Amino acid sequence: MRIGIDFGTSYSAAAAIIDGDLRLVRFGDARQFRTAVFFPEVVPNVEDFVLTPVLEAQVDAIVRASRADERQAGLPARPEMQLHREAVRIVRRQWMEEQTRAVSASVASFQDAMFGEDAVDAYLEEGTGNLIESPKSMFGYKLDPRVRKTIVSIAAHILEHIRLTATQQFGVPVREAVIGRPVEFRSSMGPAGGEQALGILREAADIAGFDAVTFLEEPAAAAMAYHMELTDRQRAVIVDIGGGTTDVAYAELGGGIAPIVHRSWGLPRGGTDLDIGVSLHSFMPHFGKDLSGVPVHHFVEAASVHNLPKQREFRKQDYRLVDEPFGARLRALQSTGATTRLNQSAERMKIDLSSAPTASATLDFIEADLTIEANDADFQAASDDFLDRMQRLLEETRNDLPEAPGSIFLTGGTSRSPQVQARVRTSFPGISVVHGDPSLGVVSGLARAALG
Ligand SMILES: Nc1ncnc2c1ncn2[C@@H]1O[C@H](COP(=O)(O)OP(=O)(O)OP(=O)(O)O)[C@@H](O)[C@H]1O
Ligand SMILES: [Mg+2]
Secondary structure, three states, rough: OEEEEEEEEEEEEEEEOOEEEEEOOOOOOOOOOEEEEOOOOOOOOOOHOOOOHHHHHHHHHHHHHHHHHHHHHOOOOHHHHHHHHHHHHHHHHHHHHHHHHHHHOOOOOOOOOOEHHHHHHHHHHHHHHOEEEEEEEEEEEEOOHHHHHHHHHHHHHHHHHHHHHHHHOOOOOOOEEEEEOOOOOOOOHHHHHHHHHHHHHHHHHOOOOOEEEEEEHHHHHHHHHHOOOOOOOEEEEEEOOOOOEEEEEEEEEEEOOEEEEEEEEEEOOOOOHHHHHHHHHHHHHHHOOOOOOOOOOHHHHHHHHOOHHHHHHHHOEEEEEOOOOOHHHHHOOOOOOHHHHHHHHHHHHHOOOOOOOEEEEOOOOOOOOOOOEEHHHHHHHHHHHHHHHHHHHHHHHHHEEEEEEEOOEOOOOOOHHHHHHHHHHOOOOOOEEEEEEOOOOOHHHHHHHHHH
16 A cells, blocks of 8 residues: 655654545554654764773773883883873773674664654653654755664654554555655755755665655645645645745646646755744853853754754863853753753744744753743744745745746645744735645645555
């Protein structure tokens, strides 16, 4: 059986058309799940190496042995510093080997993977292990072979979770899928990033037990869903504003004739960029951004929770000499799970500000009673960059069209924001905007495409 899979940056969903009806795969009680995986086991990372008293004793023993060797061989005494450095290197290498052995011995770690909000909760509760959120935003980044392998395996786990859940619910083996893809993946390598992203998805689908997968651009999938609603033929613009990307298509739809997608446009930016914007504008000044002499890029690294190398970079910094209260807050932000919690608060604040003029967040995990306040004007300042880019994309689309569209079909979680909706209306003055289901537009179109 073939299903449609929306492998979203923030949320994933799957569906199939069975006997003419759209059937969404349920994940627990929900029709989608947060695209996050938690592995209880710690994957060894050399940057996590710290000299514990036990390891320190091993270093001392190696230094003493080297000295004894020197004396015995009648060689001149080398500086203490040099011997110490060499000894640390040996101990670190042994430590890495041990860690790697421990992880590969526990096959259980991969079988114990958790998905969705449960994954995030387990990570925050346990305070150890690995949480990978929004792996899709890494697919197009320059990855060293080891990290690429990890990302493929994470994507494979997510796809396998979907395949097995669908197989169980539909009662037939699911072995094929139409997977959604953005017009333009988030990438640090230009178009080569998009190629890499598709390669990762193909490899992951293979490991996950799919015999065949094809890809369909997400706005083209959303167009299929809108097509089903239109009795009269019309040319429409489909706008899908998600967590990682904003995708647009121009299509002839409805009227009982096959849909035709003429063109598509993409912007590799979405709701997660708004979260980072809110974090930098409203949260990070409480950690000393622009007030402490700590370089701004440290705050960007701390806010970029979906970028593993940036997170690692932030956690490596030493803030012992930063003025208080910022130093203590930054150190608290370096502890396991703290940037994830901060990002959750920033996302919640963004969502709150989409329906109220003010919002607040309390960051007890950083400092008792540390409260962040924000209002409309803050959100505007935090979101201007994304909104301006989005508006430019829509205006470019409008200028590329041969004639004014019959309507704009708007979908994607970020389209819930009234500020976003206002910019869409401004970009297409006088054209009616039809609101699709923000979460399920793409997956229902993919399910139709999966029918063949
Ligand atoms: N009321 C709201 N206001 C603003 N943003 C919202 C609101 N509700 C949800 N969002 C945002 O919507 C985004 C998720 O949307 P969606 O599920 O369409 O993304 P996705 O399909 O996972 O991502 P993509 O399609 O880019 O890969 C998140 O960034 C979330 O914070
Ligand atoms: Mg999406």
